[in-house]
Amino acid sequence: MAHATEELVDFDEALDRYDPALGFEVHVELNTATKMFSDAPNAFGDVPNTNVTPVDLGLPGVLPVVNKKAVEYSIKIGLALNCQIAEYCRFARKNYFYPDTPKNFQTSQYDEPIAFDGWLDIELSDGEVFHVEIERAHMEEDAGKLTHMGTSGRIQGADFSLVDYNRAGVPLVEIVTKPILGAGKRAPELAKAYVAAIREIVKNLDVSDAKMERGNVRCDANVSLMPKGTTTLGTRTETKNVNSLRAVEHAVRFEIERHAAVLDSGEKIVQETRHWHEDTRTTTSGRPKSDADDYRYFPEPDLVPIVTTKEWIEELRAQLPEPLAERRKRLQADWGYADAEFRDVVNAGFLDAIEETIAAGASPAVARKWWMGEISRLAKNADVEPLDLGVTPATIIELNSLIEAKKINDKIARQVLEYVVAGEGRPTEIVEKRSLAVVNDDSALGAAIDDAMAAMPDVVAKIKDGKVQAIGALIGPVMKATRGQADAGRVREIVLEKLGVEG
Amino acid sequence: MPAISxxxxxxxxxxxxxxxxDTELEKMTGELGVIVDAIKSVSEAAGNDVPATSHPLPLVNVMREDVVGQTLTQEEALQNAPDAEDGRFKVPAILEGE
Structure with a gap:
């Protein structure tokens, strides 16, 4: 399908003239065993239309019953987002016709969300913090999965669609922010960091699998611009289908550039949904807000109200894991990393890995060295996520003890890691199999050193004159002779010994 | 002014x-108007201090444990589908709403 090319204004230029306002609706799929209102399994990737009960298919005469665990997970999310928890709330029917919703309404919450008035402090990569206010978090259910069949594979021009209702009724919590002002040029970064934070929180709470690629966490991004110096929010667009962290960042950036061009030309922004296209990194017009958005919410008569007590909420609060921000503070203090070092570790997503490595017996410095250094480098070369390389804390501990025992040097250790990643076995085995142990045998080393000194009498003369740093010239040939397995420190000692020079 | 136009x-x-x-619209406007008028008498009886009743029974927190129960088979699920393909419900192309 041909998209009309949108006029864009350069990002920096757009933000010289306009202030952006952001807003996010993030849907989180809970990882309960069963669905929100039926006892069908909540599972991903099963045979189509097998995880369904008459409730999920919206058959006549059925009675939904609320999943208690889903309510408790929702309350936990609310607490983790610093929200108030409603003492009393109801479910509501949101009425619309769409084939992925077999009941012809979605059971949701309307003006009585389970959690409201929260906040979250979002830290960007350089440490700047934005305070994001959470308007509400409410419970609802997911829809079925539509597959559009036809030549285009897209909804436009589809011949027909196939529906799998396994996902219909999966518990969802929708988290809605208040308008976020003042992000300026950092709006795209903030968007990405906010969604990343939500994902981390629900993962830390263990209430969601939090896999964006599976749609466990999905984001609709609202963007509007107002001319600098004004305070009235501009007309917003809502970009749907932004389902990776990178896409969230790109979509916000694109919409800012597009809005600026529309406003610059004196036109008005149409309040509409926009569709994100990952391939072209652009949005296209969806449908404008219309009469069809008249959802005629009313209280769900088949589900009685939820009443929370202080005792219940406190019981759930007591089950919350250590808040992420506090955990970070504690870990940084324990590990003694500088602010910048720690931030790099967090940004690289290595907190858990390093914590496990240290717990397994490595020093904080050693753990950081391997994860931020060689493991990251290997992953980058292989174009995979570092955590997917399969390096375990045990591997790091073993490599490090080989280094400390002077069996191998740093350089060989890096090679050994490559062999480990390639599946050749454990470091000790590899060192043995490949005969990589450092030559510590002084006679073998001595012979190599004698050869090197004989070949470079001028260097030897310099060392004798007290220019000890000239030893460096000897180390290269010695390393070559020993296939890199010499310990440079030991070479230095032997040379000084042989020449009777004080180091 | 009629309650419903x-x-x-x-x-x-x-x-x-x-x-x-057109005939149906005309007829339905009249009939719905009568119903709305009839229900109006409720708001005359209940003042602003009476909250709207959504649930007539004094029940709250009817919940179930998170335990998997009986599901339909794919055949059962699709039994009444007007059309099906590949184990899924087959529906006409959706033109509106996007």
Missing amino acids: REDVAHLAQLAHLEMS
Whole structure:
């Protein structure tokens, strides 16, 4: 399908003239065993239309019953987002016709969300913090999965669609922010960091699998611009289908550039949904807000109200894991990393890995060295996520003890890691199999050193004159002779010994 | 002023995906008007201090444990589908709403 090319204004230029306002609706799929209102399994990737009960298919005469665990997970999310928890709330029917919703309404919450008035402090990569206010978090259910069949594979021009209702009724919590002002040029970064934070929180709470690629966490991004110096929010667009962290960042950036061009030309922004296209990194017009958005919410008569007590909420609060921000503070203090070092570790997503490595017996410095250094480098070369390389804390501990025992040097250790990643076995085995142990045998080393000194009498003369740093010239040939397995420190000692020079 | 206008009925019909002729719209406007008037007497009896009743029974927190129960088979699920393919419900291409 041909998209009309949108006029864009350069990002920096757009933000010289306009202030952006952001807003996010993030849907989180809970990882309960069963669905929100039926006892069908909540599972991903099963045979189509097998995880369904008459409730999920919206058959006549059925009675939904609320999943208690889903309510408790929702309350936990609310607490983790610093929200108030409603003492009393109801479910509501949101009425619309769409084939992925077999009941012809979605059971949701309307003006009585389970959690409201929260906040979250979002830290960007350089440490700047934005305070994001959470308007509400409410419970609802997911829809079925539509597959559009036809030549285009897209909804436009589809011949027909196939529906799998396994996902219909999966518990969802929708988290809605208040308008976020003042992000300026950092709006795209903030968007990405906010969604990343939500994902981390629900993962830390263990209430969601939090896999964006599976749609466990999905984001609709609202963007509007107002001319600098004004305070009235501009007309917003809502970009749907932004389902990776990178896409969230790109979509916000694109919409800012597009809005600026529309406003610059004196036109008005149409309040509409926009569709994100990952391939072209652009949005296209969806449908404008219309009469069809008249959802005629009313209280769900088949589900009685939820009443929370202080005792219940406190019981759930007591089950919350250590808040992420506090955990970070504690870990940084324990590990003694500088602010910048720690931030790099967090940004690289290595907190858990390093914590496990240290717990397994490595020093904080050693753990950081391997994860931020060689493991990251290997992953980058292989174009995979570092955590997917399969390096375990045990591997790091073993490599490090080989280094400390002077069996191998740093350089060989890096090679050994490559062999480990390639599946050749454990470091000790590899060192043995490949005969990589450092030559510590002084006679073998001595012979190599004698050869090197004989070949470079001028260097030897310099060392004798007290220019000890000239030893460096000897180390290269010695390393070559020993296939890199010499310990440079030991070479230095032997040379000084042989020449009777004080180091 | 009538409680419900012909435009209201046309709008509701559209939301409900019902096609109604002019005669039907006319007739329904009158009938719905009578119903709305009848229900008005409720708001006369209940003042602003009486919250709207959504649930007539004094029940709250009817919940179930998170335990998997009996599901339908794919054949059962698709039994009444007007059309099916590949184990899924087959529906006409969706033109509106996107």
